[in-house]
Amino acid sequence: MKTIIEPFRIKAVEPIRMTTRAQRQELIEAAHYNLFSLKSEDVIIDLLTDSGTSAMSAAQWAGIMQGDESYAGSPSFHRFEAAVKELMPFKHVIPTHQGRAAERILMEVVASEGHVIPSNTHFDTTRANVESTGAEALDLVISEGRDPELEHPFKGNIDTKRLNALLSERGDDVPLVMLTITNNSGGGQPVSMANIREAKAVCAEHDTPLFLDACRFAENAYFIKQREDGYGDKSIPDIVREMFSHADGMTMSAKKDALVNIGGWLALNDDTWAMHARNQLILTEGFPTYGGLAGRDLEAIAIGLKEIVEEDYLEYRMASTRYLGRALTEMGVPIVRPVGGHAVYIDAKSLLPHIPPLEYPGQALAVALYLTGGIRGCEIGSVMFGRQADGSEEPAAMELVRLAIPRRVYTQSHVDYVIEVFEDVYDRRDELSGYTITEEPPQLRHFTCHFEPKG
Numbered sequence: 001m002k003t004i005i006e007p008f009r010i011k012a013v014e015p016i017r018m019t020t021r022a023q024r025q026e027l028i029e030a031a032h033y034n035l036f037s038l039k040s041e042d043v044i045i046d047l048l049t050d051s052g053t054s055a056m057s058a059a060q061w062a063g064i065m066q067g068d069e070s071y072a073g074s075p076s077f078h079r080f081e082a083a084v085k086e087l088m089p090f091k092h093v094i095p096t097h098q099g100r101a102a103e104r105i106l107m108e109v110v111a112s113e114g115h116v117i118p119s120n121t122h123f124d125t126t127r128a129n130v131e132s133t134g135a136e137a138l139d140l141v142i143s144e145g146r147d148p149e150l151e152h153p154f155k156g157n158i159d160t161k162r163l164n165a166l167l168s169e170r171g172d173d174v175p176l177v178m179l180t181i182t183n184n185s186g187g188g189q190p191v192s193m194a195n196i197r198e199a200k201a202v203c204a205e206h207d208t209p210l211f212l213d214a215c216r217f218a219e220n221a222y223f224i225k226q227r228e229d230g231y232g233d234k235s236i237p238d239i240v241r242e243m244f245s246h247a248d249g250m251t252m253s254a255k256k257d258a259l260v261n262i263g264g265w266l267a268l269n270d271d272t273w274a275m276h277a278r279n280q281l282i283l284t285e286g287f288p289t290y291g292g293l294a295g296r297d298l299e300a301i302a303i304g305l306k307e308i309v310e311e312d313y314l315e316y317r318m319a320s321t322r323y324l325g326r327a328l329t330e331m332g333v334p335i336v337r338p339v340g341g342h343a344v345y346i347d348a349k350s351l352l353p354h355i356p357p358l359e360y361p362g363q364a365l366a367v368a369l370y371l372t373g374g375i376r377g378c379e380i381g382s383v384m385f386g387r388q389a390d391g392s393e394e395p396a397a398m399e400l401v402r403l404a405i406p407r408r409v410y411t412q413s414h415v416d417y418v419i420e421v422f423e424d425v426y427d428r429r430d431e432l433s434g435y436t437i438t439e440e441p442p443q444l445r446h447f448t449c450h451f452e453p454k455g
Contacts, residue, residue, distance in 0.1 A: 032450035044374030052255035067296025076295035095291030099253025156183030188340020190223035219341030259304035357395035359434025373421030
């Protein structure tokens with residue numbers, strides 16, 4: 001059949017509050033034009049993030065009832081640990097309340113001032129956790145990954161030549177290499193198995209550990225199966241296991257590719273690092289067999305890890321993003337191509353060339369989508385990445401708006417509505433104007449800063 005249907009039935013529903021444009025104008029003004037500051041009930045279609053916004057399955061909700069809340073040694077932890085090791089056979093599995101906690105603990109263990117942590121592209125919290133130690137977060141994505149319109153099957157790949165040069169020159173300053181799969185800040189683009197192997201070989205030559213930031217590991221594995229020679233007949237779990245066989249550790253936000261609303265973990269093989277990580281965990285998260293999570297959350301993760309590698313689900317997931325991306329492309333909206341796994345990324349710089357980068361074209365587009373149709377997206381451009389360590393500003397490499405699709409939440413009619421709203425915004429694109437930032441914190445400003453429209 002040509003039509004790819006949702007491979008599930010809907011058993012419970014949540015009402016959406018429909019608002020008028022006049023109401024949304026008042027709401028966005030009260031939020032200082034920052035979409036993070038809106039109440040979720042004031043959003044019609046929420047595409048801000050796919051993190052923690054998944055709909056859990058009946059099996060996961062049933063599993064929650066098995067949650068054992070013992071402080072130490074809970075059987076829920078052991079079921080969680082076994083599910084992780086089934087796909088990612090690392091020696092040590094350390095639960096955390098979400099992915100950024102795993103990042104923070106890892107960086108506190110391995111990084112300090114003068115260090116460099118290279119990656120294909122660090123995401124916002126990863127970069128902040130690196131920089132909070134005094135280390136430098138360095139992006140080494142391939143040149144193709146910086147060209148939104150270029151068609152390339154694995155635009156998330158790390159530039160292994162530049163990585164080798166860095167390790168040859170400053171190897172003692174690099175405690176580990178991070179590789180984000182899929183590459184969120186670069187448009188949700190996948191990393192090939194060949195690139196993972198090459199990165200591992202470079203790291204091994206310089207005796208440097210390779211870690212995967214693996215929030216969307218199943219989507220990355222699906223892209224490998226679809227696009228990389230030699231993997232078409234392999235199962236998703238086997239591809240996943242091969243990916244992690246080339247790594248020395250990982251950080252994970254279970255709020256993405258484990259289909260849960262909270263949770264994460266740090267996994268690694270190094271005994272000394274694991275000891276220090278567990279000590280940090282006890283100080284800030286909890287005992288090593290719960291790590292800031294309830295036992296019921298660990299149960300839901302264990303079940304979600306089995307559901308996320310089902311090919312019917314992954315095909316539906318990718319079809320959803322392809323459907324939106326294809327419709328926007330046919331409309332003339334410039335997007336990052338090819339479409340990534342979890343989101344469609346709009347190239348706001350190309351769509352709104354009359355708005356300078358430091359007047360934040362991505363923010364202008366995101367606000368326009370909300371005002372027009374109550375859609376909440378996320379700017380990934382100079383608001384998120386333009387502020388430098390010394391307080392100055394530089395335009396980001398790309399000015400994007402991410403429309404992240406929550407897992408198992410919206411149907412095709414919801415996506416059709418998003419397309420209709422875009423038609424209206426696209427027709428009025430020349431009327432949109434930029435923004436200025438009137439108030440901002442010293443780090444991660446996009447979450448809480450205040451804006452005012454220009455003019």
